[in-house]
Amino acid sequence: MRIAMIGTGYVGLVSAACFAEFGVEVTAVDNDGGKIEALGNGQIPIYEPGLDDVVKRNAESGRLTFTRDLPSAVQGAEAVFIAVGTPSRRGDGHADLTYLFAAAEEIAQGLVEGSVVVTKSTVPVGTGRKLQALFARVRPDLAIEVASNPEFLREGSAIEDFMRPDRVVVGVETERARQVLDRLYRPLNLTQTPILFTSLETAELIKYATNSFLATKVTFINEMADLCERVGADVQVLAKGLGSDRRIGTKFLHPGPGFGGSCFPKDTTALLRIAEEANVPLRIVESVVAVNEGRKRNMVRRIVQACGGSVRGMTIAILGVTFKPNTDDVRDSPSLVIIPALQAEGATVRAHDPEGMETAGRELPQVVWCEDVYDTMDDADAMVILTEWNAFRALDLKRVRDLLRRPIVIDLRNVYEPAEMIAAGFSYTSIGRPVLDLNAKSERKIA
């Protein structure tokens, strides 16, 4: 079986490599010549744990090839996957389908009778129908099948998520398309992965509903953290108590500086636009988007407050700029709001991220980037943990204490225990944890 994958970003490259691992012959296409050249030379343009091995193994076996030549990649492929970006459209928050339709126009030229074109990109409800109309217009000579197969992988664990998904969602309209997709995902029968065949519209909407629900969970625990701070409760313990209820589950109950990344922000906003067009108010998702935006700005106030009310003239050490650990992706990361705001308030920012400094460097040119995490703290007045990379979980606290000019730590991911930090001599701010109470207790104990 031979397929083509259009787009070799986070989703396209992982999907192409994993389908090749399933034994399928995959031609991966990108119109970014630099990416294709790098991939051809065995270099992986993104950071994703384990991806290099899967790509290398399948490229060496000849099952996975890379090209810029889209028409020849598409010719003879049983399925053509579109995995190009669908970012937020500037100004209105609709999903921008420019790349998708441009790719579809190009694909149309190489298609043959019975080809199945599958959208892996996250696309608004109705996009599958628009693609059907496009192919009917551009290739009236052919009967082209359109399917929807949204991707649920998470950056940082993308290979595992692709190989062992909770489910696969496939929107199809014909038996032929169903059979092609069924054959492609057959290896997942081994792990008894449910394959849910639906209509095009349902498949497209499942993806947005999933991401919006998860974003709601994150926002819920973030607001609970705010409440915990006011009433002296501990959000970490609360999350455990809440998440242990199997109807709720423990995942996505980690409080932090607000969700970011390449999916939640754009997908929640796009779902709102879809709902507006359908004249159906989605008030929960509206609140989630508004609360999350406000939260990133609140984090700046929290940092300024922890620094004594002003950061003018101060140096702030920032640990982590990616939206989560184990990726180099900084799209819509809270760091892109928090760091410029601190700079606007007069602070100098020194930052380190294990994988994201190159991508973040393009967005945050004024930052002093440090190769070593401890270099950020050199002469810094405060340290802020923005991303919970494992490398930040076991810092030498004595060394941190010695390096910082003032022992101020603002931990926006609750990586450390308040008691531990206070015992180590820090003025410590976390998210939703009763620092002051612990302080008072320890003072009482000492007295």
Ligand SMILES: NC(=O)c1ccc[n+]([C@@H]2O[C@H](COP(=O)([O-])OP(=O)(O)OC[C@H]3O[C@@H](n4cnc5c(N)ncnc54)[C@H](O)[C@@H]3O)[C@@H](O)[C@H]2O)c1
């Ligand atoms: N990143 C994630 O974690 C994730 C997870 C699930 C779903 N998605 C969805 O998958 C889609 C892709 O996301 P991504 O993060 O991989 O995007 P990306 O921006 O990392 O990659 C897109 C790639 O497509 C290429 N491209 C654009 N137009 C092209 C064309 N005409 N021909 C060939 N290549 C072209 C770009 O050069 C780029 O390499 C989006 O719709 C996204 O919402 C992403």
